Amino acid sequence: MEARLSAVDALAQLSFLVQGILERRAGERDLSIIQIRLLGVLRDRTPTMNELARLLDLDKSSVTGLVDRAQRRGLVERVPSATDRRAVLVSLTDHGRALAAEGAASFAADVRLLLERLPPADRDALSELVSRLLVAHAADHGIDLFPAIRPAG
Amino acid sequence: MEARLSAVDALAQLSFLVQGILERRAGERDLSIIQIRLLGVLRDRTPTMNELARLLDLDKSSVTGLVDRAQRRGLVERVPSATDRRAVLVSLTDHGRALAAEGAASFAADVRLLLERLPPADRDALSELVSRLLVAHAADHGIDLFPAIRPAG
DNA sequence: CCATTTAGTTGGTGGCACGTACTAATTTAG
DNA sequence: CTAAATTAGTACGTGCCACCAACTAAATGG
Numbered sequence: 001m002e003a004r005l006s007a008v009d010a011l012a013q014l015s016f017l018v019q020g021i022l023e024r025r026a027g028e029r030d031l032s033i034i035q036i037r038l039l040g041v042l043r044d045r046t047p048t049m050n051e052l053a054r055l056l057d058l059d060k061s062s063v064t065g066l067v068d069r070a071q072r073r074g075l076v077e078r079v080p081s082a083t084d085r086r087a088v089l090v091s092l093t094d095h096g097r098a099l100a101a102e103g104a105a106s107f108a109a110d111v112r113l114l115l116e117r118l119p120p121a122d123r124d125a126l127s128e129l130v131s132r133l134l135v136a137h138a139a140d141h142g143i144d145l146f147p148a149i150r151p152a153g
Numbered sequence: 154m155e156a157r158l159s160a161v162d163a164l165a166q167l168s169f170l171v172q173g174i175l176e177r178r179a180g181e182r183d184l185s186i187i188q189i190r191l192l193g194v195l196r197d198r199t200p201t202m203n204e205l206a207r208l209l210d211l212d213k214s215s216v217t218g219l220v221d222r223a224q225r226r227g228l229v230e231r232v233p234s235a236t237d238r239r240a241v242l243v244s245l246t247d248h249g250r251a252l253a254a255e256g257a258a259s260f261a262a263d264v265r266l267l268l269e270r271l272p273p274a275d276r277d278a279l280s281e282l283v284s285r286l287l288v289a290h291a292a293d294h295g296i297d298l299f300p301a302i303r304p305a306g
Numbered sequence: 307c308c309a310t311t312t313a314g315t316t317g318g319t320g321g322c323a324c325g326t327a328c329t330a331a332t333t334t335a336g
Numbered sequence: 337c338t339a340a341a342t343t344a345g346t347a348c349g350t351g352c353c354a355c356c357a358a359c360t361a362a363a364t365g366g
Contacts, residue, residue, distance in 0.1 A: 004281075004284050005280070005283075005284045005287065005288075006280070007264070007265075007268055007276065007277075007279070007280035007283075008260070008261040008264045008265065010280050010283040010284050010287060011167075011171050011264055011268075011280075011283065012171060012175065012260070012264070013287050014164075014167070014168065014171070014283050014286070014287060015167065015168040015170075015171035015172050015175070016190075017168075017287070017290065018164050018165060018167070018168035019168050019172060020210070022165065022168070037169070057173070107161070107165070108159075108161040111160070111161045111164055111165075112160075112161065114286070114290060115160055115286070117286060117289040117290060117293070118282065118285065118286055118289070122282055122285070123160065124160075125278065125282060126160070126279070126282040126283070126286070127158070127159070127160035127163050127164075128157070129271065129275055129278060129279040129282070130158075130160075130163040130164065130167050130279070131157050131158045131163050132271065132275070133167070133267070133268070133270055133271055133279070134158065134163060134166050134167060134170070135158075136270040136271070137170065137267060137270060140270070
């Protein structure tokens, strides 16, 4: 009855569960996980293709295709860089931004529903612990979790 | 400095982080996430193609291809069912079992490394909370998290 | 027995990711 | 100030993965 998963198993299972929720909600809008990640990253940035590849941890040739498909659907735009004639900036369109917001909202609702299985105090403790873990990890890897709050300087 | 993510953002970020670790470690053995999931599911089951589709939440035609590729690499076997001449049972080969174990071990090592960013007490609290969340969620959905411990009867 | 349902495969389509090879622009060296 | 090296991005070919629709064969049940 009171079976307990190992920490490793628990995190693995949880990640599949959360990804499943994300996938379902994204799928309702005909978006894949990677498209959602793309829109998410672009919410507070207008990176070059190259920076996008780093942010998404993809090969730059993968990003070409990804942005192609998103652009074909009117979710993002390619804008020539003003300072480097080789470079291309990628930015969200209004439609892309709207879709990203919708998806985020319904995903958030699902996750809140999931979290309601825990008493409020536990819920809060969990998110606090995960937050601390992520912040520590990000710091160690020189990643800025909050580009909108504290833009890279 | 002490920025705090929302519970929803925290879980989303964490799931991407954990999936990334899994993907990297699986990739070292030329396995994809779905192949790893396949091997994981087969560790304590020998389901039919159909049951496999339910377990992995895939279309049965997707499972055909998935098992094809795994079989071509000698990771799984197709065994005709003794009781239903239409049905096919899928089981791990020794090679598949070994690969799954290796992958699980190096993934576990990575996750433990990640968790070491938290003090031991927090680490334990986190895994306890996540465990409770998963158990509650599984119970609500009639999913058995522990088929090896308590086989479906 | 014949109609229906079920298990699994096949074939077609599209998304996604990679490596390689390429063009064009920029930077660096001499 | 050019020639070489680097960088940004794309094009193309390959393979994996997922779906749907159509199909065969076996089981089920009137």
